[in-house]
Amino acid sequence: MIEVKNITQSYGKNVDILKDINFTVRENCVTALVGANGAGKSTLLSVIANLIPARSGEVLIDGKAVAKIKTADVAKKVAFLKQSQHFDIRIPVKDVVEFGRFPHCGGRMKDADNKKVSDALEYMDLKYIAHKYIDEISGGQRQRAFIAMILAQDTPYIFLDEPLNNLDMKYSVEMMKIVKKLVTDLGKTIVVVLHDINFASAYADHIIAMKDGKIHKEGSPAEIVNSEILNPVFGHEFNIVERDGKRVCLYFN
């Protein structure tokens, strides 16, 4: 279980990015963090994954403060994939996935590690390009390769920071379906920062709407996706329609 307690974070002395954030990450759910640019979504995710320390407050993983757990052990609990990794680096897909085993084996792969890598490649349908360099494959394939790495990392919690960046609609939908499948098939707990509210509405089990470094409102898509809540969060007029039981925001006005 991950609990976030009274987290605050700021750049410099005056610019507060996160103000007193409290919530509990729901297990076996896709939780979407939504909000306008600069609302603090990515920062919040980085703080929970212990990439940057919080200025005050604490994050508890299974009751233990994350700041007190060894980084190598945090890496066995939480995997974090950041937006747009600029990759001009020549490493084969399989080797990237093998990096995911690093927290477990420290670079010396054993049979069990190889099995996990091979399973992850199989699961993400990457076997046929396992030996290609990641700078030679398409954006969608590359994103899948990094998800495969995180699967090999074998953590119960997965944080994804804007995984749909630079992906077209087809790949974005494919990616969100994979995210959904990780929860239903493998029982992962996933927190994902999304820019497009429609993807959150369609695929998330739980939505946290952030505004100016605070949690504005959290709840199921049915509770969050309505114009009374979203208009102030994004500072924009939303027109919400319902189709086949899913809510869709029309924001081209």
Add this chain to the structure above:
Amino acid sequence: MEFFKKQWKRIATVLLFIVLVFFSLEIGALSGAGIRSLFTGAEMRALELEIARLDAIPTDGLDNAELLALIQEQRETNERFNQLYSQRAVMLHSRLPRLFAVILSAAGLSVAGLLMQAISRNKFMSPSTAGTTDAAALGMLMGVVFFGDLPALAQGGMAFVFALVATMIFTSVISKLKLREVVYIPLIGILYGGLISAVATAIGFRTALTPILMAFNMGSFARLGNFTLVYIVLIPLFISVMFVTKFSIIGLGEDFAKNLGVNYKRVVFLGLVIVALISASTFVAVGPLPFVGLIIPNMATSFYGDNLKKSIWDLMLFGATFVMLCDIISRLVLFPFEMNVTVTVSVVGGIVFMIYLIRGMNSGKRIRAKA
């Protein structure tokens, strides 16, 4: 066949390496001092016995002719023994250490360049384009100024400290600069190195040590006295191989490394210490070998990719082969004298560096044209 198709680059490099090792051991003014001289042990023992036997022959009762023949035989045996002995001595005390020095310093500088490139995520970083080598020279000079009487190890220590500090300053400044083109980084680095060596020249001038400084800056594999220092390179090389996966992960960025539980700052610092240790000890033992740390990692990663675990041995082999080739060239052009290896390495390496630089500029243009 599949194996040969996949591995031909490796096989070719290994073959070239073996041929060059052979040449490196065979070329020299003293003929017969090559590899063969290592296998003359049996003959030398036989000659020793023969000398003892000839010495023990009683000379009473021999007539003049017989005595002359005996003396002649004794002289020939002695000469043959001395010849074998000196051939073997040249092999053991000059050519073999030289070969080790070439291989170790080249492999070391290649690994140093590779680590710098991974740490800074820039393909144009290397000890000779980040002020590291120049700082090592300054440190060595300071070592002479302050502890002139102490052995080379003290100079090596000073060179290490200066190289470490200069490299840390450069990498931290570079990471804060937002440069649009990666090719500016080696150019700034060369300017920075120029600044450091200007300070060294000024100090050399004030302390009347300019000739020593000039001698430092002319690399040679004939500095027999300092060769032992090059064996220090084995320690950082060993550490690099041990932590090679960590360095690969560092090369993918700070967030990526932290996600995998790698302590980014600590590994970067370890990398810089390794770089400084290698640069300083090769500088003290051999002198500057410019561009080796830049072009060899680029060649190795373009052939074998950026997963350093898979390319680190190839990288060392490439480096050793390249420098051995340069060393052999500098021993042959003025035969039986030899040229400074720095000259050969600079000329050959400089040309390759120019090619990489122009290619880097062109690819930069292409990227901007796309955007």
